[in-house]
Amino acid sequence: MATSDELAAAVEGQTIAGEFAKTAARRADLTALRWRTPDGGFGEWTWxxxxxxxxxxxxxxxxxxVERGERVVLMLRNRPEFHVADIGILLAGATPIxxxxSSSPDQIQYLASHSDxxxxxxxxxxxxxxxLKVRGELPALRQVVVVDDPDGLAPDDVVRFDSLLDVDPVDIEAAAAAVQPGDLATVIYTSGTTGPPKGVMLSHYNVCWTTESTRRAIGFPVEGFRLVSYLPMAHVxxxxxxxxxxxxxxxxVTSCPDPAQLAAYLREVRPNYFFxxxxxxEKLYAxxxxxxxxxxxxxxxxxxxxEAGAVDALAPVRAQIGxxxxxVAFSGAAPIPLEVFMLFLKLGLPMSEIYGMSECCGPMTWEPFDVHPGTVGPPIPGCEVKLLxxxxxxxxxxxxxxxxxxxxxxxxxxxxxxxxxxxGDIGVFDDGGYVKIVDRKKELIITAGGKNIxxxxxxxxxxxxxxxxQACVIGDMRPFVSALIxxxxxxxxxxxTSRGIEASTMAELSRHPDVRAEVERAVAEANARFSQVEQVKRFTLLTDEWLPDSEELTPTMKLKRxxxxxxxxxxxxxxYA
Structure with a gap:
């Protein structure tokens, strides 16, 4: 297993800007970025x-x-201009964030102010x-640039993105050479369970080291692979x-600005690499x-x-989902139900689960191919992992x-x-040195009877x-475990509809006795996998959908307990009444 020092030697002197210059020269006339055009086709830019x-x-x-070391905030959907702007900021010697x-004006004010x-x-x-609603509270913010303003509604002092492109280009080689590995590459803001968001500072060295580690984990070059970009770029x-x-x-990379359209993009792009x-x-599984x-x-x-492991015969099913x-296919950012994971594995997808956090550039443990279902893999190459x-x-x-x-x-x-x-997570090692995550240290339920769940x-x-x-399990200092579903x-x-049940809203559906009975059956089946004290004794079927970036879910659909x-x-x- 490679050591951290060995990886450090492999990426010595590298920066994102410097590697961009090399990639753009090497792949100059090959496609780099694609996006959907209004006529339903795809536009593209070469490197x-x-x-x-x-x-x-x-x-x-x-x-x-903008001067070296200053910071620029980006509020863009998944589109090619994001990549251009982010790299442009780095080439200017600044840090893109x-x-x-979905951020509200108050959140924008905090993040733009905190990041200077x-x-x-x-x-x-x-x-x-x-x-603009909070610009008066941001004395450090000198300029706002807008990408799309077809009707000319922006005030005169707002800069048009196109005007940035009318300027003579910097010399990429010289600009990249001025960037240092220890420079700040970005700040990822994570929502803390208490207090304001924390700004995770990642350097060019962090990013280059982590990229080298994942290359070694995969074991073969992914140059030219097709990807779909659809999650928020504020997510690590x-x-x-x-x-x-x-x-x-x-x-x-093909940009998908609306995650609701992901299924269609997968079928058209047929990505080689998918996170x-x-x-x-779960939605693909359903x-x-x-x-x-x-x-x-x-x-x-x-x-x-x-069941027979006839992977080749299942190619048409894989093709239906693109x-x-x-x-390379992997899940992360939260636990994936084992049944969901196993379905894709049995369909012949090279499925794996990755584990980490923003504070370690994303990955901490991962094995893309030799998977132990139910675990998140061994430490990535060069990374040491231990349990307290x-x-x-x-x-x-x-x-x-x-x-x-x-x-x-x-x-x-x-x-x-x-x-x-x-x-902050509790885990165990299996016999092969793969990590299994038990739960968040702070989220473990301790029942009134003293049982950790x-x-x-x-x-x-x-x-x-x-x-x-969605489901949220309750039980901390309670006599038994319950759930909101x-x-x-x-x-x-x-x-x-397939059962002849008529309901015009989700609220009506959730109150229908047949639906309730089916959920009761599912809860009973799930309970069979757990000990008596861990089983859900009562549940409430809620009437409202939980949406991303709400009181209930984060923008990447993790539970806000x-x-x-x-x-x-x-x-x-x-x-509990």
Whole structure:
């Protein structure tokens, strides 16, 4: 196994800007970025086009007065201009920082102020309005740049993105040479369970080291691989996979600005390399189940082929979801239900689960091919992983961040004097040295009887049933375990229609006795996998869908446990009445 020092030697002197210059020269006339055009086709830029635009953006930003070491915030959907702007900012010697597109004016004010942003680049007038509402509270913010303003609605002092491209390009080689490995590459803002968001500082060295580690984990070159970019670029996984890996490895990225359209993009792009959060895999899983249920004869042959391991015979099923040419497929950011994971593995997808956090550039453990289902793999090449006496997972390596921006106290809480990053997760090693995550240290439920229970494992089991879209398990200091359950908004109506159940809304559906009975059956089946004390004794079927970036879910659809416990306090108390 490679050491952290060996990887450091392999990436010595590398920066994202420098590697971009090499990739753009090497792949000059090959496609780099693609996007959907209004006529339904796809537009594309070669690496030469990409480099020219990025170099012009760098020149435009310098003309706006952006200096080396300053910061620029980005509020853009997944589109080619994001990549151009991000690299252009780096070539100007500055640091690009993405913020979630769902951010409110107050959140924008906090993030732009905390990061000392001097320029903001926003997608359209809607995003622009949110910035303008708080611009008076951002004295450091000198300019706002808008990408799309077809009706000319932006105020005169707002800069048009096209005007940045009218400037002479910087010399890419010279601009890249001025960037140093220790320079700040980006800041990833993570929502803390308490207090304001923390700014995770990642250096060029962190990114280059982590890219080299994942290359070694995969074991073969991914240059030219097709990818779809669809998650927010403020999320470390998307930024790493479809931006930094893309730049350093020379992949072809198709931007999907609306995650709801992902299924269609997968079928058209047929990605070779695909990362998704569990909720996306769960939706694909539900779609496969629905398709097989609609054609019982075909379904029976597919299930038979899966059990027999007849991978070649299953190629048409993989093609239906656009993953028939996928060489690397993985899930991360939250636990994936084992049933969902196993379905894709049996379909012949090279499926794996990755584990990590923003503070280690994303990955800490991963094995793309020799998987142990139910685990998140061994440490990535060069990264050391250990468990503390209480089971907390810690890691050390070139992927570990520089610290939290302007927050040495919270940095000291997670990064010790020996360079170990404390994850806050509880894990165990299996006999092969693969890590299995038990749960968040702070989220373990301790029942009134003193039993420690992992809510995430029970929630994953519940969500493995297609009818159940979301679940939150309750039980801390309670006499028994209960759950709040939300129907899947896509699966439930189709399930009801197939059984002659008439309901015009999800609220009506959730109150229907047949639906309730089916959820009871699913809960009972899930309970069979757990000990008596871990089983869900009561549940409430909620009437409202939980949406991304809400009180209940993060933008990447992870559960906001504290938000749920607060919002549904009355429903929870009723379960224990």
């Amino acid at each position: 030469r086009n990409y480099a020219d635009r990025a170099a012009r953006v760098a020149g435009g930003l310098i003309r706006l007065g 993405s913020i979630y597109n 942003a001097v320029v903001a680049i926003v997608e359209d007038v809607d995003f622009l309005e949110r910035f 996984a998307e930024r790493m996979v479809t931006h930094y890996f893309h730049v350093l490895d020379g992949t072809e 998704a959060v569990p909720r996306v895999w 779609g496969v189940h629905a398709a097989l249920a609609a054609d019982p004869e075909k379904g029976a042959s597919v299930w038979k082929a899966m 993953l028939d040419d996928c060489k 006496d209480d089971g907390e997972v810690c890691c050390r390596g070139g992927n570990v961040f520089l610290g939290y921006l302007k927050d040495p106290a919270r940095t000291a809480e997670v990064l010790d004097d020996e360079g170990w990053l404390h994850s 992992s809510p995430a494992n029970i929630e994953a089991a519940l969500k493995s049933f297609p009818l159940i879209g 939300v129907l899947d908004p896509e699966v439930a109506p189709a399930w009801a 504290r938000g749920v416990l607060t919002k549904y306090a009355d429903e929870i108390e009723a379960l």
